Amino acid sequence: MTQSSDDTWTVTIVVPEESALDEAGETHKVEISEDETILAAARSAGVWLTADCQQGWCITCAARLVDGDVVHPNARRYDTEDREAGYILTCTAKPRADSTVVVEQYDEFLEYRAANNKPPGSSKLSD
Amino acid sequence: MANEKEHGSGSVEPGDTSKRVGAEVIRERGVDPEELREKLIDAIGAEFTTYYYYTNLRMHLAGEEDYKEITEDARLEDRAHFELVVPRVYELEGSLPNDIRDFADRASCPDAEVPTPMDGSGEFDTSELEVEDILEVLLEAERCAIRTWSEICDMTRGADPRTYDMAQRILNEEMDHEAWFIELLSKERDGEINPAGHFARGEPGDAPYTKNNPFNDSA
Numbered sequence: 001m002t003q004s005s006d007d008t009w010t011v012t013i014v015v016p017e018e019s020a021l022d023e024a025g026e027t028h029k030v031e032i033s034e035d036e037t038i039l040a041a042a043r044s045a046g047v048w049l050t051a052d053c054q055q056g057w058c059i060t061c062a063a064r065l066v067d068g069d070v071v072h073p074n075a076r077r078y079d080t081e082d083r084e085a086g087y088i089l090t091c092t093a094k095p096r097a098d099s100t101v102v103v104e105q106y107d108e109f110l111e112y113r114a115a116n117n118k119p120p121g122s123s124k125l126s127d
Numbered sequence: 128m129a130n131e132k133e134h135g136s137g138s139v140e141p142g143d144t145s146k147r148v149g150a151e152v153i154r155e156r157g158v159d160p161e162e163l164r165e166k167l168i169d170a171i172g173a174e175f176t177t178y179y180y181y182t183n184l185r186m187h188l189a190g191e192e193d194y195k196e197i198t199e200d201a202r203l204e205d206r207a208h209f210e211l212v213v214p215r216v217y218e219l220e221g222s223l224p225n226d227i228r229d230f231a232d233r234a235s236c237p238d239a240e241v242p243t244p245m246d247g248s249g250e251f252d253t254s255e256l257e258v259e260d261i262l263e264v265l266l267e268a269e270r271c272a273i274r275t276w277s278e279i280c281d282m283t284r285g286a287d288p289r290t291y292d293m294a295q296r297i298l299n300e301e302m303d304h305e306a307w308f309i310e311l312l313s314k315e316r317d318g319e320i321n322p323a324g325h326f327a328r329g330e331p332g333d334a335p336y337t338k339n340n341p342f343n344d345s346a
Contacts, residue, residue, distance in 0.1 A: 119232035
């Protein structure tokens with residue numbers, strides 16, 4: 001752990017090769033305070049990540065938490081099962097430890113939620 | 128005919144009605160029209176649900192007639208946004224979900240519910256409902272819409288001028304709405320003067336950007 005005195009954490013952001021973002025294939029380390037979201041901090045650091053509602057609802061910003069810990073105090077549609085499945089929403093996720101996240105996981109998270117009969121996956125991917 | 132010439136066709140064969148050049152020209156410019164269409168359905172799902180939820184929020188601004196008027200403008204303009212973009216979904220070979228529950232579930236913004244629990248008889252428990260709480264719900268709904276339509280502007284800029292034009296018109300009005308609710312919430316909650324800097328709409332729900340080309344008059 002490298003928690004500093006002002007509760008700032010190092011979050012490693014992995015952008016998959018297959019992503020459509022300019023940063024595809026890159027890995028960035030961003031210092032994020034405990035009051036900041038991963039999305040906001042990344043964008044401030046010049047790492048553009050996909051997002052839409054920024055209220056933890058639409059799941060556009062879904063990512064996978066590889067290691068570390070985050071909390072989602074303000075997410076509108078995110079539950080314990082999502083967390084246990086390893087998904088996070090960068091728009092509302094705030095670090096509580098040095099963490100590594102693989103971003104741009106919307107399609108995967110949509111399928112996961114559809115398989116578990118949860119919106120928006122259940123409404124967008126059903127026949 | 129002596130002067131017979133082939134039509135220019137691009138990727139669509141002359142006379143082929145199974146494809147739309149209106150969609151293929153977008154694909155040629157790097158935007159997936161199917162992905163865009165699905166995003167538009169999500170976005171107008173949010174406009175439609177907001178229109179519904181704002182009806183309820185407006186009802187509960189009892190006695191706050193000025194707040195009601197502003198909320199009514201936003202409510203009607205959100206419906207106008209839904210109606211502006213529905214034809215575009217069909218142009219891009221999509222359709223509205225048959226089940227309204229699916230439409231609401233895929234809306235790209237959270238439900239803007241009255242911020243109070245229900246009581247035991249199925250009615251709203253209004254005993255502790257505060258005007259400022261309603262205004263905050265309205266404000267955050269507008270902020271979500273701003274983010275959504277900004278994303279669609281980003282997605283279509285330089286590739287799909289028709290959708291971009293719609294999205295930027297809607298964005299103009301959503302930014303008006305945010306300014307209105309910042310002004311009202313600042314005054315109601317914090318006692319602060321924080322002017323929106325806007326004049327009143329001419330008619331309720333005037334939608335000066337999204338209804339100034341009223342092609343829905345024929346509907």
